[in-house]
Amino acid sequence: MLPYGRQSISSDDVEAVTAVLGTDWLTTGPAVTRFEDDLAVVCGNPAVAVTSGTAALHVAYAAAGVGPGQDVVVAPLTFVATASAAALHGANVIFADVSEDTGNLDPDAAKAAVTPNTTVVSGVDYAGHPIDAGPLREVAHDTGALLLEDAAHSVGGTWHGRPVGDLADLTTLSFFPTKNLTTAEGGAVVSPRADLVAGARSFRNHGLVRDKDSQRFPDEGPWHQEVHAFGLNYRLPDLLAALGSSQLARLAAFRARRSEIHARYDAAFADVAEVRTPSRRHGADPAWHLYPLRVLDGRRRALFEFLREREVGVQVNYIPAYWHPVFADLGYRRGLCPNAETYYSQQLSLPLFPDLTDSDVDRVAGLVREFLGHSA
Ligand SMILES: *Cc1c(COP(=O)(O)O)cnc(C)c1O
Numbered sequence: 335m336l337p338y339g340r341q342s343i344s345s346d347d348v349e350a351v352t353a354v355l356g357t358d359w360l361t362t363g364p365a366v367t368r369f370e371d372d373l374a375v376v377c378g379n380p381a382v383a384v385t386s387g388t389a390a391l392h393v394a395y396a397a398a399g400v401g402p403g404q405d406v407v408v409a410p411l412t413f414v415a416t417a418s419a420a421a422l423h424g425a426n427v428i429f430a431d432v433s434e435d436t437g438n439l440d441p442d443a444a445k446a447a448v449t450p451n452t453t454v455v456s457g458v459d460y461a462g463h464p465i466d467a468g469p470l471r472e473v474a475h476d477t478g479a480l481l482l483e484d485a486a487h488s489v490g491g492t493w494h495g496r497p498v499g500d501l502a503d504l505t506t507l508s509f510f511p512t513k514n515l516t517t518a519e520g521g522a523v524v525s526p527r528a529d530l531v532a533g534a535r536s537f538r539n540h541g542l543v544r545d546k547d548s549q550r551f552p553d554e555g556p557w558h559q560e561v562h563a564f565g566l567n568y569r570l571p572d573l574l575a576a577l578g579s580s581q582l583a584r585l586a587a588f589r590a591r592r593s594e595i596h597a598r599y600d601a602a603f604a605d606v607a608e609v610r611t612p613s614r615r616h617g618a619d620p621a622w623h624l625y626p627l628r629v630l631d632g633r634r635r636a637l638f639e640f641l642r643e644r645e646v647g648v649q650v651n652y653i654p655a656y657w658h659p660v661f662a663d664l665g666y667r668r669g670l671c672p673n674a675e676t677y678y679s680q681q682l683s684l685p686l687f688p689d690l691t692d693s694d695v696d697r698v699a700g701l702v703r704e705f706l707g708h709s710a
């Protein structure tokens with residue numbers, strides 16, 4: 335089966351990880367510091383490495399002070415974690431619809447959704463296309479909330495010349511194998527605000543305070559560390575951070591190859607009226623994670639099955655988050671965000687990863703064309 339996404343591992347990656355095995359630090363050590371420094375260069379702001387993109391969201395919401403009685407506005411065309419991580423902090427999730435072209439949180443919908451209790455507005459860089467950050471920042475800040483950008487798809491992308499990581503108050507990344515770079519499992523929280531970075535670091539490590547000047551009982555003894563606010567263990571091991579730094583050295587190459595493949599699919603479907611190729615707004619230079627083709631003739635499911643039968647590992651990204659029974663049971667109803675629902679009903683992710691060959695792309699595109707009655 336040709337996968338829809340796959341990691342690209344070099345001999346340098348293998349060496350970087352193996353080297354850490356021979357050191358004193360398997361978990362939090364110098365490789366984490368280096369990876370965070372390397373990420374900060376790409377993202378334009380300090381980064382806090384954590385164990386997954388989901389952990390990054392949980393940590394970011396904690397840093398933002400999200401809790402019971404608060405509202406968090408979330409784009410529904412996303413992996414459920416964007417919403418569930420806020421719900422786990424006790425917040426009320428309000429879904430606001432996406433723009434029909436990019437599938438990203440629509441600033442007007444977000445504006446209509448915010449309340450005086452909204453503490454975070456969460457957009458998602460769907461497929462790798464950056465959110466409409468300017469208007470969304472304004473919507474969030476006007477109501478006293480923070481803008482969070484779930485950039486699990488988009489590390490390395492830019493929006494009007496600014497890197498992903500410098501567009502929102504909090505940016506979260508995922509380094510799952512299918513994403514734009516990998517640490518196996520891993521993620522990061524990025525922020526231009528020192529207080530949010532400190533909050534993220536604290537929550538990642540149980541809320542432990544080791545600095546004597548900040549402790550309530552500094553005379554307890556030289557061993558003493560104390561907890562001022564609850565946290566968890568979301569520490570990324572050095573082993574995986576080393577893989578991350580090694581991967582980051584090839585991020586630009588990954589991104590360039592992903593763009594080439596994107597363009598090759600676009601060209602292959604240019605004359606096919608039954609599909610819509612991904613939109614790209616002025617100012618967006620995306621690091622494409624997905625190739626979200628939209629099937630307009632109602633046959634998305636049939637095309638999915640046709641391709642899977644031919645060993646092409648297509649995916650659908652995503653079922654609107656509030657369709658998950660956990661949200662449905664809380665009273666969220668279908669029909670809430672029509673653009674997200676329409677997008678979902680048409681969407682099919684074609685294989686996209688750096689080591690995909692042109693002939694693989696041509697074969698996949700040819701099968702799609704054949705299914706839709708066009709010459710391959
Ligand atoms: C992958 C993903 C996540 C979760 O990341 P993990 O590293 O798998 O925990 C969150 N949001 C989006 C949009 C994702 O694609």
